[in-house]
Amino acid sequence: MSTFLATPDRTDFVPFQPTDEQARFLLGLFELDPVTGRRRYRRAVISRPKGWGKSPLLSAWIIAESLAPVVPDGWDAHGQPVARPWAELRTPWAQVCATSAEQTANAWVPLLEMIRGGSVVDEYDLDPMDTFIAMPKGRIEPVTAAATSREGNRPIACLLDQTESWLPANGGVRLAATLRRNLGKTGGVSVEAPNAYFPGLESVAEDSARYWSAIQEGRTQGDDGLLYDHREAPGDTELDDDESLLNGLRIAYGDSASDAGGWVDLRRIMAEVRDPGTDPQDARAFYLGQITHAKGSWVTSPQWNxxxxxxxxxxxxxxxxxxxxxxxxxxxxxxxxxxxxxxxxxxxxxxxxxxxxxxxxxxxxxxxxxxxxxxxxxxxxxxxxxxxxxxxxxxxxxxxxxxxxxxxxxxxxxxxxxxxxxxxxxxxxxxxxxxxxxxxxxxxxxxxxxxxxxxxxxxxxxxxxxxxxxxxxxxxxxxxxxxxxxxxxxxxxxxxxxxxxxxxxxxxxxxxxxx
Missing domain, CATH: 3.30.420.240 (Nucleotidyltransferase; domain 5)
Structure with missing residues (x-):
């Protein structure tokens, strides 16, 4: 990723470099089961606040899934894992998925910039067109179609963007189920990139959180194939207290925060949180990563946490x-x-x-x-x-x-x-x-x-x-x-x-x- 891809949204070329926090997520995503030698996780969720860098990170991931040697292929003489690219097994077909064209652009536009601005185009002979990325074998494409039109596809990787807004009413829940069925045919991987979900809407993000809880509680009969990485500010974070709010934002944004050498200006985010036009529940969800409460809740998540x-x-x-x-x-x-x-x-x-x-x-x-x-x-x-x-x-x-x-x-x-x-x-x-x-x-x-x-x-x-x-x-x-x-x-x-x-x-x- 760091060798062949460019950082998006830059006037000059800057190699893409994940933060330590992002690198830890990637290492977890590619973890191997030491017994079977296969990848441990078939699904993953990376839940962080707006501006943390989910889209560039997962754009880089889906490019790597499509091109790099990521399919486990045994162990070498020193006991180290070796791998080969998907193209040696099947046609690599990767999808960037959302429920609308506007939503898909959140990940698709950075992906195009990272490819066009880096050396990956020449190294792997890519043709990055506006509507899909052509590879010598296979393609990467954006997906916004109804779930029924996706049935039967055989992707090796799917990025599910902003799944907190994938709802039963807009076809998002059905689309997610279809994509996962298709990935099951190839042994592929899906990664969700939600902001904090609003409880009670029955979004894909909420369902994944519920599935993670079931794994933790031992109610999935041994199935633990979900990597779940969610971070939020402490439940007692006060929006009108400077020290409390700044501390909450530091925790939520981690390595991406300006205080930690990142690109997110926390003082600007504080201003957005306190803007009269920002609903407090939206502020907690989008900037503090807090899963707040559903309509009619008796106790809210921040209160209980x-x-x-x-x-x-x-x-x-x-x-x-x-x-x-x-x-x-x-x-x-x-x-x-x-x-x-x-x-x-x-x-x-x-x-x-x-x-x-x-x-x-x-x-x-x-x-x-x-x-x-x-x-x-x-x-x-x-x-x-x-x-x-x-x-x-x-x-x-x-x-x-x-x-x-x-x-x-x-x-x-x-x-x-x-x-x-x-x-x-x-x-x-x-x-x-x-x-x-x-x-x-x-x-x-x-x-x-x-x-x-x-x-x-x-x-x-x-x-x-x-x-x-x-x-x-x-x-x-x-x-x-x-x-x-x-x-x-x-x-x-x-x-x-x-x-x-x-x-x-x-x-x-x-x-x-x-x-």
């Missing part, structure tokens, strides 16, 4: 309260613990239907029962709120086993806490949200609990009380872990309010003493 603390974790013997919300088949089931002394939340277990279709799947009751028993052994549990529907038998059993040890809850049924009681549910939701906004709770940043929290939508009960529920348009987006977290935190609040949450040391463990 602001109370994430990966340095905190629950330890054996901690005094905690538990929350449980369950289902049987299509919904998920979750168990959450909340440490009493500081309000730190941890998802202990969550059972969700696998992404691979399985009509026989149901929540494994014995595993749930075992997880509850394990929590009782691991922690000093002083309260446990469980929503009983579908799990009445288990809740009754837990009451009989653990009820006498609970310091909060109804005297006869200390574990039972019904979420269908509008007034008490509203109070619990308000208390939880107030704690998030005030930094009075924390979590470890785990993807599964985060996903459930951000899936929750505000709604009103029949009596006009605040409630949360799933997005009715997308019922597959579960919120059970969010409800379990609310119950665990509410149980802690009740313990503190009744004076039963005071901590003392006993036998080397944190213990609970009623006042």
């Amino acid at each position: 602001a109370v994430a603390d990966a340095t905190k974790y629950l330890s054996y013997g901690d005094t905690v309260t538990l929350g449980f919300d369950g289902s049987v088949r299509d919904d998920s089931t979750a168990l959450v613990a909340c440490r009493v002394d500081d309000g730190h939340l941890e998802l202990l277990a969550c059972w969700e239907k696998p992404l691979v279709r399985d009509d026989e799947w149901s929540v494994p009751g014995l595993e749930v029962d075992a997880a509850v028993a394990a929590a009782m052994q691991r922690f000093r549990v002083i309260g446990f709120y469980a929503d009983p529907p579908y799990w009445e038998t288990y809740v009754d059993r837990w009451n009989s086993l653990y009820g006498r040890k609970m310091r909060v809850g109804h005297r006869s049924h200390p574990l039972e806490w019904k979420t269908n009681q509008p007034s008490q549910m509203e109070e619990a939701l308000k208390r939880f949200l107030t704690a998030v906004l005030g930094g009075q709770l924390s979590h470890d940043g785990g993807s599964q609990l985060t996903r459930h929290i951000l899936n929750a939508r505000r709604r009103l009960s029949a009596t006009g009380k605040l409630a949360i529920g799933k997005d009715p348009q997308f019922p597959s987006k579960k919120i059970d872990a969010a409800m379990a977290a609310v119950l665990a935190f509410e149980c802690r609040a009740d313990a503190l309010a009744t004076g039963k949450g005071r901590i003392r040391k006993s036998n080397g463990f944190r213990a609970q003493r009623a006042i």
Whole structure:
């Protein structure tokens, strides 16, 4: 890339040189599986704010995929990987894809400049025309056609530009699925280059983020062929505070920021963020890389990220309260613990239907029962709120086993806490949200609990009380872990309010003493 390509948007020739940050992404993209010798990733996402340099980087990548020796071809005598170009296997056909001609130009114009301004034209005998790049064998072309016209093509590489705007309504979701099917025929690779997506629009970028979460949570049955590289400013970045905003921009732009020797003038970006014509949510998405919130969100991503603390974790013997919300088949089931002394939340277990279709799947009751028993052994549990529907038998059993040890809850049924009681549910939701906004709770940043929290939508009960529920348009987006977290935190609040949450040391463990 650096030898044969020019940097775009320059009056004089400057060789293309990726930043260290961009080079790390490229190294990851070409990583090999040491067992099979094949490339590890079949899909990738590089999500960065506007102006970071996604288009030149991925223009360089797709040129390299088309011309350079990138197809693994075994190992040499020293154990180093060797490769050959696609042209030795098949006709290399690469595509720069978007949902409109204007959008495609974001990547296509820099690509033409990088080829025409460098020595790659002579070295590889290219003919860079406005509508496609002709190679001695194969071509690189822009794609904006409907998904149906792309079915059956056999590309070796596809650049999917600005996938935060690839939606079901404009055919983007269908186009992405078609392109990936076509790449599957050749063993090719796709790379997405989105800005931060807006949750709830069901864009291709949002779907890829959801897929990455599923990989992290082990719900893809061993499939980990997605390289996901997203960076955003801290959740507590304040747009009207100079120091906070500048720090957030430095983190979001990384090596591309002027403060790090890059080309992005952060002071100018600050002015754009604060321009009265810039919507604050747009500013956070486009310049800070923050995935904000969908319409009707209960908790936004920046709010939840602001109370994430990966340095905190629950330890054996901690005094905690538990929350449980369950289902049987299509919904998920979750168990959450909340440490009493500081309000730190941890998802202990969550059972969700696998992404691979399985009509026989149901929540494994014995595993749930075992997880509850394990929590009782691991922690000093002083309260446990469980929503009983579908799990009445288990809740009754837990009451009989653990009820006498609970310091909060109804005297006869200390574990039972019904979420269908509008007034008490509203109070619990308000208390939880107030704690998030005030930094009075924390979590470890785990993807599964985060996903459930951000899936929750505000709604009103029949009596006009605040409630949360799933997005009715997308019922597959579960919120059970969010409800379990609310119950665990509410149980802690009740313990503190009744004076039963005071901590003392006993036998080397944190213990609970009623006042």
